[in-house]
Amino acid sequence: MMNSWANLGFDLHIELPQGIGIRAALLQTLRDAIDSGLLKPGTRLPPSRTLALDLGVARNTVADCYAELAAAGWLVTRPGSGTVVATLASTHSREVDPSPTRRRLTYSLLPGSPDASAFPRTAWISSARRALTTAPTDAFATTDPRGRVELRNALTTYLSRTRGVRVDPSRIVISASSGHGISLLARALGGTIAVDAFCLHLHRQLLVDEGLLTIPISVDESGTCTDELVSTSAESVLLTPTHQFPLGGPLTPARRATALEWASTTGGVIIEDDYDGEFRYDRKPVGALQGIAPQHVAYLGTVSKTLSPAIRIGWMVLPDRLIEPVLATKGPYERWVSSTDQLTLADFIESGRFDSHIRKMRTSYRRRRDQLVATLAQQVPRVRVAGISAGLHAVIRLPSGTEQSVLAAAQARDLGLEGLSVFRHPDVSSVGGDGIVVGYSTPTQSQYSRTLDVLCEVLQEVSTAIVSSPLAAIYGAFCGHGFSPRTAR
Ligand SMILES: Cc1ncc(COP(=O)(O)O)c(C=O)c1O
Numbered sequence: 327m328m329n330s331w332a333n334l335g336f337d338l339h340i341e342l343p344q345g346i347g348i349r350a351a352l353l354q355t356l357r358d359a360i361d362s363g364l365l366k367p368g369t370r371l372p373p374s375r376t377l378a379l380d381l382g383v384a385r386n387t388v389a390d391c392y393a394e395l396a397a398a399g400w401l402v403t404r405p406g407s408g409t410v411v412a413t414l415a416s417t418h419s420r421e422v423d424p425s426p427t428r429r430r431l432t433y434s435l436l437p438g439s440p441d442a443s444a445f446p447r448t449a450w451i452s453s454a455r456r457a458l459t460t461a462p463t464d465a466f467a468t469t470d471p472r473g474r475v476e477l478r479n480a481l482t483t484y485l486s487r488t489r490g491v492r493v494d495p496s497r498i499v500i501s502a503s504s505g506h507g508i509s510l511l512a513r514a515l516g517g518t519i520a521v522d523a524f525c526l527h528l529h530r531q532l533l534v535d536e537g538l539l540t541i542p543i544s545v546d547e548s549g550t551c552t553d554e555l556v557s558t559s560a561e562s563v564l565l566t567p568t569h570q571f572p573l574g575g576p577l578t579p580a581r582r583a584t585a586l587e588w589a590s591t592t593g594g595v596i597i598e599d600d601y602d603g604e605f606r607y608d609r610k611p612v613g614a615l616q617g618i619a620p621q622h623v624a625y626l627g628t629v630s631k632t633l634s635p636a637i638r639i640g641w642m643v644l645p646d647r648l649i650e651p652v653l654a655t656k657g658p659y660e661r662w663v664s665s666t667d668q669l670t671l672a673d674f675i676e677s678g679r680f681d682s683h684i685r686k687m688r689t690s691y692r693r694r695r696d697q698l699v700a701t702l703a704q705q706v707p708r709v710r711v712a713g714i715s716a717g718l719h720a721v722i723r724l725p726s727g728t729e730q731s732v733l734a735a736a737q738a739r740d741l742g743l744e745g746l747s748v749f750r751h752p753d754v755s756s757v758g759g760d761g762i763v764v765g766y767s768t769p770t771q772s773q774y775s776r777t778l779d780v781l782c783e784v785l786q787e788v789s790t791a792i793v794s795s796p797l798a799a800i801y802g803a804f805c806g807h808g809f810s811p812r813t814a815r
Contacts, residue, residue, distance in 0.1 A: 341771055343444065348383050350448055352391045358443050358770045360400050360411055363432070367413040371401070374409075433777040434742035437572070437719040437765030438635070444687060444771075445634050449679045450670065456677075457669035465669060469660040471653055473500025473641070476672040481641055484675050485627065489603055490613030492620040493643045499652055501640040502662040504599055504628040505532055508564070511597055511624055511642070512536035514651035519597075520560035522550050523754045524746065526571050529564065529599070542751035545570060547712060549577035552585040555594070562595040563588075567615045568603045572749050572763045574713015574721050576612055586615070589622035595648070596623045602631045604684050607692040608715040621645045629671065631718055632684055639663055639671055691718060694766045698778060705782035706789060718767035721746065728788055729760035735784040741777070742768075743784075 342351040359365040371377070374388040381388070392409050395401040403409045457476075465474070472478065478495035485491035501507040509532045512519070516538065521530055523542040533540055541558050544551040549570045555563060565585065567577035577585070589596050598615050605611075616625035620643070628640040644652060656662075674680050695715060702709045702722075712721045724732060729745045736743040746761030769777045 342381070343771065347448070348381075349387050349391060352381070352383070352388065353395065354443060354447075355772070356391065356395060357400060358772065362770060362773060363430075364772070365411050367411050369411045371409045371411070431742040432740040433773070433780050434768050435764045435766065435777060435781060436742040436768055437744055437763045439765060439768050440631055440634060440687070440718060441690065441767050441770065442634065444690065446679065446683050449683065450633075450674065453673040453677060453679060454666070454670040457673040458666060461666075461669050465665050469665045471656045471658065471660050472496075472498065473660065473663065474665055474668040474672065477639075477641075477668040477675075480672040480675040481627075484680070485614075485625075485643065489600060489611075489627075490617035491625055491643055492617050493625075497620075497643055497646070497649065499642045499644060499649070499656065500660070500663055500668060501626075501642060501656075502638045503630055503635070503640040504601055504626045505529055505640075506662060507626045507640050507642045508532050508597065508599075509536055510652050510655050511562075511595075511648070512538050513655040514648060515562050515595060517561040518559050520555055520558050520563040521751065522565070522570065523751050524572055524749045524759070525564065525566070525751070526599075527749050530751065533564070540751065542754050545573055545575075547573060547575040549575045549581055550585075552577070552581045552588065555585065555588040556592075560594065561592075562597060564597045564599065565615070566599045566601065568600055568612055569606075569714065569716045571599075571601065572719065572721055572746065574717070574719075576714055576716075577615075582615055582618075586619050586622065589619065594622075595645070598623050598625045600625060600627050602717040603627075604632055605688055605691055605718065606714070606716040607688070607695060611716070616643060621647075624648055632680070632687070637667060637671070639667060690771075691767055694774060695720060697774070698764065698766050701778045701782060702785075705779075706785045708789060709785055712761075719763055719765045722762050722764060722785075724760040724762065726758050726760055729762065731788045731791065732762055732784060735787050736781075739780050739784060741780050741784060743781075 342348070342355055344351070356365070365371075371392070372380070374392055375385050378385040378388045392401060392403060396403045396409070399412055401409050402412045475495060477500060478498040481498055482493050482495050485493050499510075501510060505528060508529050512533050513536050518539045518541060519533055520543050521533070521540045522545040524545055530540055541560050543554040543558065543563075549567065550565055563585065565577065567582060567585075569576060585596055588594055596615065600614055603611050603614065614625055616623040622645065624645060625643040626640065629637050630640070642652065692715070698720060699711050702711065709722055712723055723746070729747055733743055733745050744763045744765070746759055746763055747756060749763070750756065750759055764781070
């Protein structure tokens with residue numbers, strides 16, 4: 327439902343999210359508008375009768391929402407002077423998060439976050455209520471380090487049905503995230519591990535922190551060049567086969583086969599980070615590599631993309647030989663993940679709420695990606711989005727030497743953007759690896775179009791500077807020529 331609140335004295339377009347009921351949608355929209363600064367402290371909201379008329383909803387619904395937000399401290403209601411945004415409301419998040427790198431940006435396309443405003447609050451609360459009402463007493467005591475059996479049972483059905491994972495509950499170990507799983511596996515495996523020349527830097531650092539030596543192998547738009555594994559001394563490899571992070575290619579069938587052959591002939595372990603396998607938009611997602619060789623692949627999953635990184639739940643499906651070593655590194659009882667959250671997630675999955683949330687978000691993210699591609703095609707036609715139609719991020723490759731200019735132009739507009747170079751392994755040459763990684767799931771829906779316009783302004787500005795520069799000939803058109811870390815190394 328789109329509305330323009332002209333009666334507020336300024337032009338604020340809002341879109342009430344569908345499918346969660348008017349009251350929840352209005353609460354969420356108002357909270358987001360205050361939190362993002364669209365509604366500034368002191369702004370007077372329209373009388374509940376007027377807003378109800380604008381939105382075509384009952385006046386009581388609006389009055390209830392105002393009362394609830396006032397009780398929570400977002401709004402202040404004064405008899406005779408109406409309802410205004412509270413002074414503390416918009417400064418709240420800045421006060422609790424003083425980190426300069428995490429300061430609130432006006433616009434953000436930083437990758438790594440799902441649409442936080444779409445978290446299914448009501449459905450999650452229903453699952454929590456049911457799970458905790460029916461939980462056995464031992465759920466509130468110290469728990470098995472493999473994780474709650476209710477969650478391992480739910481994941482067994484879910485992972486085999488949706489991702490083709492070969493699994494039974496005894497081979498699942500619950501973790502706090504994929505990153506936590508990577509740390510536990512690294513501690514159990516030790517030695518040398520191959521990683522993509524461009525991969526999630528945070529995960530690579532976790533491996534280094536556990537004392538592993540990381541060896542970069544080349545990656546291009548067809549995924550990891552797994553044929554290079556045989557010429558390394560690696561005993562394990564970290565892959566994102568369904569949707570290579572960050573470049574966005576799926577591992578081709580030939581490269582999947584090469585990786586599996588390497589694992590079976592050398593005894594090497596493939597760590598499969600299936601971080602966004604639920605989100606493929608142009609076809610059914612390719613099944614997990616683990617489904618082909620469960621004794622050679624340690625499979626990692628997480629709710630960080632499907633639900634929220636704030637939940638802190640991930641899972642590993644392990645080859646038999648790794649179960650005990652990983653449990654030994656995890657400790658004698660569960661120290662990381664809340665049992666009550668595990669029970670809630672188990673109910674969330676078994677009740678079908680997880681599937682319906684994913685279906686809803688798949689539609690939303692597909693639309694966002696389509697809008698990104700269409701907007702760029704219209705406003706900056708020389709730019710090309712790399713990778714398959716999947717996931718929550720897209721890569722825009724840039725002419726060599728331009729990444730820093732794009733990031734500086736973005737910073738000048740208070741737009742958060744991540745450069746591709748952040749993800750480059752330190753042993754890989756920087757030549758030819760320029761680009762930006764666009765997290766299109768990060769803005770709230772109401773801010774999305776404006777954020778894309780700002781991105782286009784940034785790209786237009788840099789593109790114009792390049793074209794008018796005497797160096798234009800060596801830069802070439804935006805993304806017109808390929809880049810491969812294979813040649814860059
Ligand atoms: C490649 C990759 N794997 C996994 C994740 C999720 O990580 P975690 O479960 O540690 O929050 C992300 C999040 O950005 C990612 O980019």
